Amino acid sequence: MILVIGGAGYIGSHMVKYLLQRGESVVVLDNFSTGHRAAVRDATVVEGDLRDMETLQRVFTQYPIECVMHFAAFIFAGESMRHPAKYYDNNVLGCLRLLEAMRISGVSQIIFSSTAAVYGEPQQIPIPETHPLQPTNAYGETKRVMEGMLHWYGQAYGIRSIALRYFNAAGADPEGELGEDHRPEEHLIPLVLFAGMGKRPNVSVFGTDYDTPDGTCIRDYIHVWDLCEAHYLALQRLRSGAPSTVYNLGNGQGYSVLEVIRTAEQVIGKPIPVVYAERRAGDPVRLVASAEKAQRELGWKPQYPDLATMIEHAYRWFLKHPEGYDS
Numbered sequence: 001m002i003l004v005i006g007g008a009g010y011i012g013s014h015m016v017k018y019l020l021q022r023g024e025s026v027v028v029l030d031n032f033s034t035g036h037r038a039a040v041r042d043a044t045v046v047e048g049d050l051r052d053m054e055t056l057q058r059v060f061t062q063y064p065i066e067c068v069m070h071f072a073a074f075i076f077a078g079e080s081m082r083h084p085a086k087y088y089d090n091n092v093l094g095c096l097r098l099l100e101a102m103r104i105s106g107v108s109q110i111i112f113s114s115t116a117a118v119y120g121e122p123q124q125i126p127i128p129e130t131h132p133l134q135p136t137n138a139y140g141e142t143k144r145v146m147e148g149m150l151h152w153y154g155q156a157y158g159i160r161s162i163a164l165r166y167f168n169a170a171g172a173d174p175e176g177e178l179g180e181d182h183r184p185e186e187h188l189i190p191l192v193l194f195a196g197m198g199k200r201p202n203v204s205v206f207g208t209d210y211d212t213p214d215g216t217c218i219r220d221y222i223h224v225w226d227l228c229e230a231h232y233l234a235l236q237r238l239r240s241g242a243p244s245t246v247y248n249l250g251n252g253q254g255y256s257v258l259e260v261i262r263t264a265e266q267v268i269g270k271p272i273p274v275v276y277a278e279r280r281a282g283d284p285v286r287l288v289a290s291a292e293k294a295q296r297e298l299g300w301k302p303q304y305p306d307l308a309t310m311i312e313h314a315y316r317w318f319l320k321h322p323e324g325y326d327s
């Protein structure tokens with residue numbers, strides 16, 4: 001059985017669906033701090049907090065857990081600069097409690113949601129996994145610390161881990177049942193679509209004088225369903241006894257903020273109102289993955305690498321769910 005922690009969130013809920021479709025048995029642990037009960041209708045759900053040792057031990061005693069997939073974290077770089085304590089508490093303390101509970105219960109496999117934010121300002125593009133880890137925001141720093149914890153728990157206690165460093169997760173369930181519902185939303189594609197749909201007056205573009213062809217930041221977008229597939233391949237790899245490792249998950253292709261907006265305009269068929277604003281502190285200019293290692297070792301090949309498809313899947317879900325999971 002797979003324990004999906006944070007399975008009611010954006011990526012975790014897609015993962016639960018993916019695993020169930022492949023005949024895996026799944027239990028979700030979530031405290032619904034940012035996730036949605038409606039996103040995990042088909043799974044066994046334990047409501048509880050990752051930082052609570054008693055809850056964790058109860059889950060590990062009650063269910064025969066083979067592997068943990070750990071999605072639960074606070075995720076916004078900007079907020080982490082204003083409230084680092086909140087991020088250390090939930091992300092770092094949560095991970096420590098989880099690893100302790102795994103050690104005590106003898107559960108020895110974990111797949112961890114890491115992030116491109118561990119790299120900071122890249123020294124080379126595309127970014128390989130061997131690039132130095134120098135996060136420029138507290139969120140990225142908590143993930144770097146958590147990766148370190150996985151490493152040392154592996155060395156000392158034999159817990160095998162695969163840390164997956166996602167670049168920008170995007171899109172929605174290709175079947176249209178699940179989508180992205182962060183409150184407040186800070187991710188570019190939903191914000192662009194909300195501006196296009198009239199749910200917001202406009203979308204802000206932070207910084208127009210970066211050293212890029214159109215002056216706006218460049219990011220690598222990866223479809224949420226492709227992320228799920230990579231997790232599933234990582235699970236097979238752990239099952240085969242492979243040692244701990246780290247993989248980047250991205251498409252190896254960068255799109256500027258303005259390119260995302262122009263592509264969204266084509267998808268929805270109307271202009272999107274834009275407001276130009278100052279640069280934000282801690283935003284790297286370019287983040288583009290080398291996902292060559294995941295392709296080579298996991299045999300992972302993204303099915304939905306096209307930006308327009310990601311935007312289209314997101315848009316379809318927002319049209320059907322104008323109030324997100326409250327619709």
Ligand SMILES: NC(=O)c1ccc[n+]([C@@H]2O[C@H](COP(=O)([O-])OP(=O)(O)OC[C@H]3O[C@@H](n4cnc5c(N)ncnc54)[C@H](O)[C@@H]3O)[C@@H](O)[C@H]2O)c1
Nearest residue numbers: 006008009010011031032033034035049050072073113169
């Ligand atoms: N969304 C992205 O683009 C992106 C990019 C890189 C990495 N990640 C990582 O992927 C993971 C999932 O991201 P997401 O966008 O799905 O976030 P999300 O906020 O939608 O999901 C997080 C889930 O974890 C739950 N949770 C949080 N703290 C908890 C706790 N203490 N106990 C129990 N449950 C808790 C929340 O209720 C929510 O259901 C995160 O670890 C994030 O850092 C996301």
